[in-house]
Amino acid sequence: MHERLSFYVKRNSVIHDLNPLTKVILTLALILIAFSSPWYWTPHLQVLIAIIPLGFVGKVAPEFFKTAIRLILPAAGFLFLMQAFFQPIGQDVIFKFYFLDVTQESLMFAFRSSMRVFVMVSAFTFLLLTTHPSELMSDLTRRGLPGQFAYVIISTLQILPQMQAKAQTIISAQRSRGLDTESSFLKRMGSLSPLIGPLVFGSLAEVEERAIAIEARGFTSKKTKTSLHEIPDTHFDRLMRWTLSILVIISIALNLWLS
């Protein structure tokens, strides 16, 4: 069954050793700078000097490129085409496609938008690849995020595959009694509706049991929680968080000042 329920890849790298919050700030900083910097080539440069090198420093380059090719590039590529064809800016028509004009300006605009999206999605991918979700959550809980909130995020990630398996069981059970799940799309949608009841109500019943089980282990205890793993937080982490925050502020300020 599912041994691996998150994107996290366990490696020994400088990036893995960073405090989870530092990595969250790094991700947010990359995104905010990509979107706010007034200089046209910022997102492109970020990919070259930040995203790709980070993949190698974090020793997750193979996984990262796999995700990039399968998921990020198609999405960014689609965005590029949409923007290039439908952005009604500029006079310099490079070529015509029926009634759609592709101008130099719309091409430039599309290039930057898709790069921005590329930076955004790949920064998140990078965060997920190098940060263990439970470490991230225990670090954030330690900094004051409510424990219940952290639990909802982590358990959802874990329980979704179980829900899928359960849905599959219900479907098989109904198919064995003659439910049609293989003909036309509309027919299939219709025949799926009776499956939703058992799945939803069954899950709700489970919620109470799970609540009792975690309550029996002191989940809502008023005591200050401790953590099995020691989560590193060094001077370097703090320095990096401050530097990144300042860069973001500069980028946003420049944007406001120049516009």
Place this chain on the structure above:
Amino acid sequence: MAFINLQNITYKYPLTKTSVLKSINLQINEGEFVAVIGPNGAGKSTLCYALAGFVPHFFKGEISGSIEVAGMESSKSTLDEWVLNVGLAFQNPFNQISGAKYTVFEEIAFGLENNGVPRAEIRPRVEEAMKLTDITNLADRSPYSLSGGQQQRVALTSILVMQPKLLVLDEPTSQMDPIGTREVFGVVRRMAEEGMTVVMVEHKMEWIANFADRVIALKDGQILMEGKPNEVLTSDILAENGFGISRYTSTAREAKRQGFWKKENLPVTLDEAVEGFKL
């Protein structure tokens, strides 16, 4: 002073009309191993929740009478304090996995983290508990990748690691195959032998006859009978009230009616039956 003392407990779940527990009086001594039996709807699970503090602290509802466990009085203490003294495990092993942790080791540490046990103590305590239930080899697996019997042992370990004074088990083996059942019973027996007070709802009569100190038969929210396992499990009262009965007991009862069973007492286990039929 008894370790567990229920005085005249009557309890009704919220939004319901009938009481699930009716005037229950029950005293259990420290170190005792008590089995609870009864047909569906007898109030067995509710009794477990009452002992573990979930009735009334989690379920609310109307309660009268007093519950005392390990020196705590229900109306004067919180669920937080209660769970530190009483461990609760129940039927479905899957729903007892927290979902917040990625390995068995972390899963077992969850309760200790919640209760603020210092990091230096967590690791040795988890390791010790895993040794006790013989799951050390599962430490790095995902709790969701395990079999039912393994998951139930992880759930039990997650409770035992908190070192409760009382262990409450609500049909922990009912969804398990014979191998899983044997694994779980093995752990429970070891706990009882080490002197932990155990209250266990169970349907496997032969097992109860071998290991429990006392049996309580519950029906319609009331205690119908209580006493030594063999007295209770072979009594005619159980047979007349729709309780599950060991096949050896019912065979011997029929044999006695027809004059083949010579002994005074009826058997519960296979060994007792063989011995009796040899005569």
